[in-house]
Amino acid sequence: MKKSFLLTLITLFTFSLLQAQPSQVEIVDPPFWWTQMPVNELQLQLYGDELGHYRATVDYPEVTITKQLAVDSPNYLFLYFDISDEALAGNLPIVLTRGDEEITLNYELKTRETTEGRNMGFDASDLIYLMMPDRFANGDPSNDTIEGMREAADRSNPERRQGGDIQGVIDQLDYLENLGMTAIWFTPMFENDMSPEYGAYHGYAATDLYKVDRRYGSNELYKELVDRVHQRDMKVIMDMIHNHVGDKHWWMNDWPTKDWFHSWDEYGQTNFRGTVGSDPYASEYDRDKLLNGWFVPEMPDLNQNNELLADYLIQNTLWWIEYSGIDGIRMDTYVYPDQKYMARWSKEVLTAYPNFNIVGEAWVENVPNESYWQYDAPGVDDGYDSELPSVTDFPLSFAVRQGLNEEFSWANGLSKIYETIAQDRLYADPMKNVIFLDNHDMGRIYETLGKDEDLFKIAYMFLMTTRGIPQVYYGTELMMAHENRGGDDEAWRQTMPGGWPDDDRSVFTEGGRTEQENEIIDYITQLNQWRKDAVAIHEGKLVHFIPENNTYVYFRVHDEQTVMVVLNAGEEAATLNRDRFAEILDAFEVGVDVLSGQEVDVTQDFEITANTAGVWELR
Incomplete structure (x- = not known):
């Protein structure tokens, strides 16, 4: 009896000691920052058990806390700092206290890189190569399956991950440079630790906005990739998503605030009608469905009207620009988030990095609805005041795809292209539009043109010589057609033959290509290389x-x-x-x-x- 009582006392005493231990900081976003940044404000999002009950102090020269906020969840603490231009790099001790409990977080302030050739922007002198990293090349099979991550590579199923990665891209940079490409746009490489049933190989369902997916490599390897591309006088464009995340994002287990996401129960799925965003007569119902509805059930819709979230997303953008040295951003689903937020985001990014460039994805059907989203769009007086330099020119893409498949008339055939270009007065600067024949969300152009090589060459010649910034989808240089694989998207998201160690041929080499592939790649390469120095273009x-x-x-x-x-x-x-x-x-x-x-x-x-x-x- 006495022995049992004593054990009980010891157990209770031990438990009380454990309970009295200070809470640990599990997540710090961003993980580090820099001195002498183009912005002085820093927001830290701290996450850990009961951190919302702690208060922070700092004692570091030229660094002050301007505000700290607890939120609906008791496990978050948001801290705002002012870091003056005179602050020095080093470990910034942030002391968190709660009664007698104290946690010291040593936060690193780094020195900014001063290497030339970073954050260069992109323009009409460039030729962009769009690739899906998972489908391009597998340079490191050891990371195809990562223990603890939900989805493994499965080459037998085209709707699952195939194993392409950053090392595979690095291995094929000679191929891209020889093609005449001057910039590479990668679909997102953020961690997408989603359920296998969803198939998040595309990268648009982020589960951590500060991490490269380990099946692609690491943050450090991504930065090395950018550096290697820059060494070839080429550029990198990062794909970002501020409309939504994946439903396995760690926020979903513990929402910071009750309004961090829009409610599926209230709004359901978006209506996918981008036209609503620029429609002066749009109903509130339709507008709410566009802006607040979820893209798909696996992609919770972010509420950018939440000021803490808006600051978080903008700062995440600045962090990646500074960390990696990227030259531009393609913002996914630009017309789906809150319009005032997107206008603020573009202004703050371009103020911080004036040489940078951004293209917003605006999937709409006609020129007036497309031009609305570009900066200084004529006739826009509804409060949308964006500095977005570039838009994805979907109307021109549709005109090419339709016009080359039609009988000629005053409005059809090549007249359709003419009529679309003739509306360029509606753009603030059509030379900044990103133009394309196809991309990862559309049927491949060669297939769309009935596998007619002559029509394909006409389309490609137009892309290389008209106004705007041309983008080429990976495999277009080989006249890739569709494959009977999985869902619709997978038909035009093939892996590049030769990108995997067990492939029976390699399109990255002349000997591995068919005669037709070599003929078209020679045509395209010659045209691309000429375009590099064509100042008139x-x-x-x-x-x-x-x-x-x-x-x-x-x-x-x-x-x-x-x-x-x-x-x-x-x-x-x-x-x-x-x-x-x-x-x-x-x-x-x-x-x-x-x-x-x-x-x-x-x-x-x-x-x-x-x-x-x-x-x-x-x-």
Whole structure:
């Protein structure tokens, strides 16, 4: 009896001691910061048992706490610091107290990197290669399956992870550089530790916004990738998502505030109608469904009207820009979050990094609804005041895909492209639009054009020579078609043959490609490499002529170079009446074909064969 009583006392005493131990800080976001940043404010989100009951103090030169906030969940503490330009790098001791309990968190302030060639932005002189890292190349099979993560690689199922990673990209940088690419846009590499049934290989269901998914590599390896790309005078564009996260994000287990996410019960799924965002007559019902509805049930919708969350997301952006050295951001689903927040986000990012560039994904059907989202859009007076430089030019992409599949008329065929370009006055600067033939959410262009190589070449020639910043989807350089694999998305999200150690051929080498693949890749590479130095394409004025007989003629005019482009999608050869183009051609005598080097006399009429695209430098 006595022995049992004594054991009980010891047990209770031990338990009370354990209970009296100070709470531990489990998560600190961001994990570190820098001195002499372009912004002085730092928000820390601390997470751990009962941390909301603690109060913080600091004693560090030129660093002060400006506010600290407990929230609905008792396990979060938000701290705001002012870090002056005179603050020095080092360990910043943050003392957290709760009665007699005390926790000291040594927070690291780093020295900013001063290496040149970081955060360079991107523009019309660039050519962007869009890839899905999971589908491009597997350079490190050892990270295909990570113990403790929910989904393993499964190459037998195209709806699951295939194992592509950062090392695979590093291994194939020669291939990308030789193609003539100057920038790489990766679909998101954030941790997506989602259930296998969902299939989050695409990266758009983040479960931690400060971590690269370990199946791709690590934060450090991502930074090394950016550095290696920069060493080749190329750039990196990071894909971000501020509309939603994945339902396995650690926030979901313990919401910081009751309004951190929008309620599925209240709003359900979004209506996917991006037009609503710019519609002056939109109902509140439709607007709420667009902005507050969840993208899919596995992607909880973030409430950017929550000031703490808005600060968190903006600071996360600045952290990745500073940490990695990336040159631009593609913001996913730009039209779905709160509009005032997106305007604030773009302004704060570009104020901090003036040379940077951002493209917002605005999947809408027509030019007026697309142009609304770009900075200084004409006629926008509803309070949306964004500095977003670039938008994804979906209307032009649709026009190309439809126009090359239609019979010619005043409004169809190549006229559809002409009519779309003719509305460019609605954009603040159409030269900043990101233009494309296809991407990871659309059917591949070669398949869409009925696997017609001639039409494909016409489309590609247009992409390389019209106004804007061209983006090429991985595999387009090989005229990839669809595969009968899994769901619709998986049909155009194939793995690159040769990216996996057990592949039976490699499209990264000439010997591993088919004859047709080598022919088209030579065509594309030659055009890409020429475009690198074509100042008329980068900066020149666009002058175009109404299409006739499904032949579209336009010029890119610059003081240093003038280029003539002819797209003939007709079934017969077209004779070009030289006098029709006299306003440009009167200053020139010959045109030199940029691919063949052959000359054509532009002082008289000349002919272009059927289903052909041609580009000439005029001299």
